Amino acid sequence: MRSKSSENAKLKHKKGLWSPDEDQKLRDYILNHGLGCWSAVSTHAGLQRNGKSCRLRWINYLRPGLKRGIFTRHEEEIILTLHGMLGNKWSQMSQHLPGRTDNEIKNHWHSYMKKKVENLENTKSRAVFLDTQKIPSPLNYTRGDSSLESSGHLEGSSTPYSEADGSRKLPKIIFADWLALDQFRNFDTSYRSLVSRNTYRYSSDLQKSVMNGSGQLNEGSSYGLVDHQDVENDLYDLICADKMCQNLSYSDVSLYSCDDLASLTQDFFIC
DNA sequence: AAGAGATCCAACCGCTTCCAC
DNA sequence: GGTGGAAGCGGTTGGATCTCT
Structure with a gap:
């Protein structure tokens, strides 16, 4: 029946x-x-x-409250950030964009933003996005730099740098993913402590090690070397993700030179 | 002006998850 | 624990519209 x-x-x-x-x-x-x-x-x-x-x-x-029309730059930034963190989790993204539906975000991504991101990657013009020319290096940043603070680049006061006590307070973790591609390619990947972001994210041991402040990975730790191709593929999104996760601005994550990094490796992780 | 190709977006499809029974 | 229905989600499709030649 x-x-x-x-x-x-x-x-x-x-x-x-x-x-x-x-x-x-x-x-x-x-x-x-x-x-x-x-x-x-x-x-x-x-x-x-x-x-x-x-x-x-x-x-x-x-549904009431839906926002129609073109996406604002701010909304696109949020989508970029969230896509870096969540991948294609459109419904989760929509929770952070009031008035936008998952379908709308998905469509916008596929029809516009995806291509934009790919073009940026292909033309290696991510510097345009990061706008490194206009933003002072965080290594030279001092409190009261109104150009940075008023621009919101240091919003959240989690900037890794402060010279209030006369010494630089450097970030405990510097992800290799933050490097521009050219910098990354030139970087000495023989460092034993070079690990990928995902490895850090999912390795409680590594996180504990960082939290305990031991300063270096244990000798012989095998957390997995960063894969160049992975970084190449994910760099753009990861930088965006970090902007949200760490309250870091693009300037914070894009201006470390190889020399800077070389001097930092004695005291800090490069992850 | 017209046809072809590209783009956009609403809606559908299929799969997974949740939940009541 | 098994089952079936509803809801939720992401991928895909198809048609309307736009742009280019």
Whole structure:
């Protein structure tokens, strides 16, 4: 015997674009009765759509508070950052972008931002994005540098540098991923403590080691050398991710020279 | 002006997860 | 624990629109 639900599935549901009349029916029903079982909504609202289609239409188009129109630069920055951290987790991203749906973010990424990012990578013009020419090196930063502080680059006061006590306070961890590609390529990868960001992220041992302030990885630690190709692929996103995770500005993460790094390695990790 | 190709975006599809029974 | 239905999610599609030649 065929179940009722399978019989329902047999019913011809309308597909394709929604008409204004259908929109009105769905909107009116939900505003009057609230959200419930979507298959019931489609029936009770007098729509020949399946519940799934109704849900999608409501979430992506009819729901109050949706923001339509072009994405702002700020929104794109957030998407870049979140994509670096989360990957293609569109629904999670949408939680950080009020008024934007996961579908909208996904579409925008695929139709616009993905290409933009790829072009930047291909033309090796990420310096444009990082805008290194205009931003003073953090190594030269001193408190009260209004050009940096007012620009928001040091927002969150987690800047790794302070000369308030007369000595530089350097970051405990300097991820190799922060290096510009050219810097990375020239960097001496023979350092034993060169590990990838993901390795750090998922290695509790390594994290403990850092927290304990031991300063160097144990001799013979094998946390995995950074893969050049990985870094090449992920650099852009990782920098964005770090901006959010560490409250670091692009300037903070992009201006370490090889010489700087060489001098830092005695006291700090290069991860 | 018209046709071809590119782009955009709403909607669909299939899979996974959650939850009630 | 197994099952089935609903919801959620991400990938993909297809048609409308735009741009280029």
